[in-house]
Amino acid sequence: MDTVQHIFKGTFIHSTTRCDCEVIENHILGVDHAGKILFFEDAQKQSKLAQKWGFDESSIQELGKKKKRTLRNGTTTACYFATIHTDASIVLADAASQYGQRAFIGKVCMDRNDTYQKYSETTEESIRETKRVKAIITPRFAISCSERLLNELGKFAEEQNLHIQSHISESPAEIKEVLRLFPDYKNYTEVYDRNKLLTNKTVMAHGCYLTNEELHVFRERGAAISHCPNSNISLCSGHLDVRNALNQRVKVGFGTDVAGGYSVSLLDAIRKAIETSKILFMERSKWDTNKTENEVKGSMTPKGINRDAQNDKMEKNNVLSYKEAFRLATLGGSEALSIDHIIGNFEVGKEFDALLINPDAKDSPFEVFSHIPKEEMLQKFLILGDDRNIKAVYVAGRCTVPFSSNT
Template sequence: MDTLQHVFKGTFVHSTPSCPMEVLKEHIIGIGKMGRIMFLEDAQEQTRLAQKWGFDESDVKELSKSEFFMPGMVDTHIHAPQYSFIGSAMDKPLLEWLEHTTFPTEETYADLEVAENVYRAVVRRTLKNGTTTACYFATIHTDASIVLADIANHYGQRAFIGKVCMDSNKTYPKYLESCEESIEETERFVDIMEKKKYDRVKPVITPRFAISCSERLLNELGLLADKHQLHIQSHISESTAEIDEVLRIFPTYDSYTEVYDKNKLLTNKTVMAHGCYLTDEELNIFRSKGAAISHCPNSNISLYSGHLDVQNVLKHQVKLGLGTDAAGGYSVSMLDAIRKAIETSKIIFMEKQKENRENKKMYIDYKRETVQNGIKPGPIKKMENGTDYQVLSNQEAFRLATLGGCQALNIDHITGNFEVNKEFDALLINMAAEDSAFELFSDIAIEDAVQRFLYLGDDRNIKEVYVAGRCVVPFTNNA
């Protein structure tokens, strides 16, 4: 039997498949030395649990009234090399931004010293901001991608690392690799990663996006993912210009989704970033394949690409997580992703309200005109009533950033909430931290306090970060 390494008592906030935010007050949790949750019960059971599990009650770490545990946050889409220019070059749309800023910067990662400096910084920064799991794009450089994996493993972050593949586009030929080289280097990358036998850092097959990949490369990558049962990540339907270009390059395919699907790149281990313009038919394909979408609202707004209708995705029962998409998004904080997801939902709500008002006015004008002309008004098709649209709540956004991200990455059987036997990926939040980003002036309900943290908190409120029971933040002296 696993022995205990941590016992905490206090408030725990997490999500379940049936509840977007469950608040467990006065509970006690036990974490085994293997990093798994051994028990989570009412604190009144402490003495019985101490006898059963053999811990000293004096060793229980009790949280203060201003503290609570929540699951670690999951960034389902982030570009590690772009961290070097985050917060800049935000004045161009997607395809121009790639050509003028992103590709020239990523080319410098052939230099492993450049890669190590930036990758160490981004892993530390994301961990400090509560990202316990990150799904990273690296660059086309295999050895630099291994550097990122080594660093993530060193700091204890759960991570998926993608050596980027791109062999085809006349717009930026000098940043490409040949199809043969891309396949060979991806196989070498996967082989090295498997030999390293990391516990929680895994390879992910990563065609950059359909525009930058030949049909042969896409097909070979799909076969490679199937052979090794690997995760897959890419981009889809981020902007209208991107969709038009994909359909121009692949004229025999009916949709962007079909390009990936017919090349075996849509599986239950696939996460595709953005999806702003996916049709209902394409969403049905996603659901049937078990593939997921990473919602990256900051990037969608910053590169003025579009908005993802989260409620429509969820209505189609497609797995959904949140991503920062740094540096298309200007923040690596998943708290920012939560806020931007809620704001995007409100924008869509207002757009639907506007459409509804315009439709009502059109109907009134039509009715008035026909009556004045002595004609009985006939029926007119009405648009959806905007007030029927449900804005994404902070509780639902919280679930997307935690359990939802794990579902998107197909690791929700391993972590994502505080269910017994899952690995303890968690954040200890202190709402009364020194120099806190916000104040609590009086006792308020824990639900309201959590909401305040989600809207106003930052890394100053994240006191400790755990991955599989290991405290990885604060960093140790040798980290």
């Protein structure tokens, strides 16, 4: 029988395939030496679990009492666009390993249309050097890659069963240039698809202007979109309609696209994603100047806009809720990377990735009142919290905050 390395007791919040935000109070969770979850049961079974798994009940870590630690981010799994330089990419991989973060490191590939000549490679160099970093295939985007390079990268990814990451449909100008450079392809998605770069291990950043036809191809291939709302807004490139992508059954997770965006925090991505969905709602609901006076009055109360009607309309138009955004930041991200069988929630058998949150931190940016429901507490953290509320981060059962024990 597996031995227990860590035991945690308290309130757990995660996403499942059936529930965007499930709050589980007074539970006990055990993690083995490999960082996988052994059991997740009601705390009333604590004594029986101790007998079954052979642990001392005094070793249980009460989630509300652990020593405070700090972290600027809290991301347990990340996809990195490194540089075109292989050695630098390897250094980044070494650093991620040293600090205990689960990471997909990609040596960027680009053999044309570089901003500076020294930041490009020959096709042969790019193909050869990519094989040194066997992690995630990373063509920068179609504009900076020749057809031959894309084709060779697709073949290599297929041979080695590797993940793939790139950018797609970030702006209208980009799409126009892609179609000019690849006149034999009917759309941007086909450029990647025909070169075997659109698979169930592919994550494409942005996707703001993907058509439903292209989203259908994404769904068929099992490819995912990394929604980067901060970058999209910062660069004025566009907005991804997350609701439409989800309705098309396309996998969606969150990204930061630094330094296109200015924050590496997933909390920022959650907030910007919700804001983006509201912006899209407002764009669809622009004031109709052709309304009659009676129609205008019907949408108003003596004090102004009918807020209940407005909120109902927002729900019908599927503005992202904080619970849905929470799911996209957790289980959605693992699904986007096709590793949801390994991480994403607290199901038995998965690796224990978790943030230990302290809403009562001394310098917390928000207040918590007594007897506040746990869901409201989560909402406060997602909308108002920051690294001051993050006491610890666990990756595969290993506490990595602020640094792993061997650094």
